[in-house]
Amino acid sequence: MNLILVTFIILLAFTSYYFGRKKALVIQSSQRLTALPKFYGYYLAAWCAAPALIIFALWSVFEPSIVKTFILQDYTDQNLTKNELQLIYTKVKALAAGTYTGNITNFLDGSANKYIQLKGIANSAKVAIILAILILSLSFAYRSVQKNDRMREPVEIFLKWVLFVASLGAVLVTIGIVFSLLFEAIRFFQAVKIFDFIFGTHWYPAKTFVRDGQPDPELMKDAFGAVPLFAGTFFIAFIAMCVAIPIGLLSGIYLSEYAGRGVRKYAKPIIEILAGIPTVVYGFFAALTVGPFVKEIGNAMGLEVSAESALAAGAVMGVMIIPFISSLSDDVITAVPQNLRDGSYAMGATKSETVKKVIFPAALPGIVGSILLAVSRAVGETMIVVMASGLAANLTMNPLESTSTITAQIVVILIGDQQFGDPKTQSAFALGISLFIVTLFLNVIALSVVKKYREKYE
């Protein structure tokens, strides 16, 4: 139904484009055109499609909730909670679609009939309204075509609006992220105190699962402490940085200051391949090769190493991050003005002394910025941890034990079927919003540092 309607509108728009162009050619025989003939076509087509499609979109967004309020009006006197009402509404919808399998009460049956009836009314109203709008807007547009009004300007203004709306897309995505996370997270914090979440030291959400009824509030208090996850996240990111910073920074310095053109031309893209490999591939590599390798070495040294250690995950993550740091610091160091180098050489400093004492301090803000970006990358990394570092949230600072991270727990909680309304599912969104805040914070600082640095030398 909807598809037919949209197709109809679009087809009509195309027809009106050709019609408008033709009309322009007719007008041309008697008077001077105000714009190229195709603008007459665009004008008609825009007036045909835009209002109808906008109304259609608005209707589709609001119709379900209006129908829902109408249906649930009959249940207001029964003192039901929000969740129960939601359940009833799902049942009614299923019954109307003929997919309901539970036992059917008279009341439910009545509601389902009402639902079907309302849907029918809504559908015919929609078609009628959209047809009316099509006729109105087309006749308006046709009149101005006939009057030979200015045609190019309105079309261009319309296009500009389309461009503007598209640029709002990115903002819309951000708003979507914030609201979808906040909405569930707020409901989570109604069940679990925010204090318990931020300062609790036990993360064990599976404990709260109860077959029927509400989980025990005492259990809830102790099951959602996110400290082990925050600690694990930053611990693994720290291990990754221990690998990535020295290697990345030194290779960045070498590439920008020492390497000949040939080496630079080939070494840089090859190192950047490391950043292009999907993280799930790193995860597999960490779980299958690095994990057992670390375990073997540890056992040979008489240490107890878990097969899924934080060290393995962190080290592999570090390898993944090397190119971020090397490329960014290479760019930053190349941007340091040549006269600083020349000054240092003129004083008799060797190349390495120049790098260490002049270029590095000058490039430091940029390097710090790139490291912060890399940290944010490490904090948000998911698959390596999921596959290589276990899923139990241990509060530990031993790199040979397994730890879990925020991202890994989100995956653990949400893999498979989820039930909305369950505190366990909601906790994933609470973790998501803390992850979002942490990475946003890191990014904002990093971007502003890098921007300031660029302005300094440009």
Add this chain to the structure above:
Amino acid sequence: MNSFKKNLLKKRYNAERRFQWYGKIAIGLALTFLAVFMFQIFSKGYSAFQKTWIVTEVHYDKELLLIDAESPSKDDLENADYYDVAYKAMTSLDPGLPEEEDRQLIQMVSYKYETEVKDLLLKNPDFLGKIVPIKLTASDDVDQVHKGNYPRDIPEKNRRVNDYQLQIYDMLNERGDILSEFNISFFTSPDSREAELAGIASSFMGTVFSILVCLAFSFPIAVLAAIYLEEFAPKNKFTDFIEVNINNLAAVPSIVFGLLGLGVLLAVFNLPRSTPLVGGITLSLMTLPTIIIAARASLKAVPPSIREAALAMGASNMQTTMHHTVPLSMPGTLSGTIIGLAQALGETAPLILIGMVAFVNTIPGTPVDPAASLPVQIYIWSESAERGFVEKVSACIMVLLAFLILMNLAAQIVRHKFEKKWS
């Protein structure tokens, strides 16, 4: 020059050399990681492109097939009972085996061997009543033994292939009845719980659909947004805000987009779960900022003289942009888009959250059929305990990397071939 100065100079030169070596070592380490990594994947994965078959003889006995008709039709063959025929085909390998031990033989081929026996007859109806050789898919364990991936010297009770099966395997191998052929079914069959039958067709199609949906959603919006921001936007607080927003969005962890997909696309818009449609939209939100940034950079690279020339000829701002600036910026935009899509191609976490991790044993035909994607398939298989999946994962990784290399090459070609050099 006194000795103190000489020593100092020597020390400084040594430090210089050391520092250079640090750099070389760092680059060497990074390259070594890459090499080890590639070597591991290839050495583990190449064997998955070979499939092991066990050759035996099958007697299409009319009586055992329970076919009464004199000249049976296609339907008769379709509905015949193949259990006994297939069973006999396997047990004939060792007629001396007591009946209660026959499972040991049956386990040497895949559990679908009955279907394979049936398919051969359906393809060649004239085999009815004859004894013909047949190729049966070897079980995962025999497959691994044949490829030499399975250690034979561990104690029998820890081995999934027992001594008797090894003996039969050796006998067949000596007779030349174990075949190794190119594994076509790895590319044509969907996922399966059995490693010897599992293929990447379903996840491959899932990936293709997701990427197409992602392209359809992100490319137009991103290009339009870039055009607005670069060519028309007034310089004010609001456009600054949009810009900061895009930059930050590019650095949001991918899993957060998965939460968005779950919380909005599935829970609010009620789109079908586990489908490439939802996966593609989720990925498109992720690639949106990447493409916007690339498109803006290539719009910026078009020299102002082009615009001025068009304006001087009387074109409006919109005409200048649409007829001159945008077409000239397209090569850069397209290569940025391909790189953004390549990134999206490798994403796993957001797709897991929207349910594309479900076990799918059919090949999806449309974007609204449940499907996995290649990276998710890697994750699913790597969680499986069976040894046969290790080589499958590595092979799947090789396919994924090949896909990525192709896309990046395409991006390079578009950039170098079509981009105009302004100087």
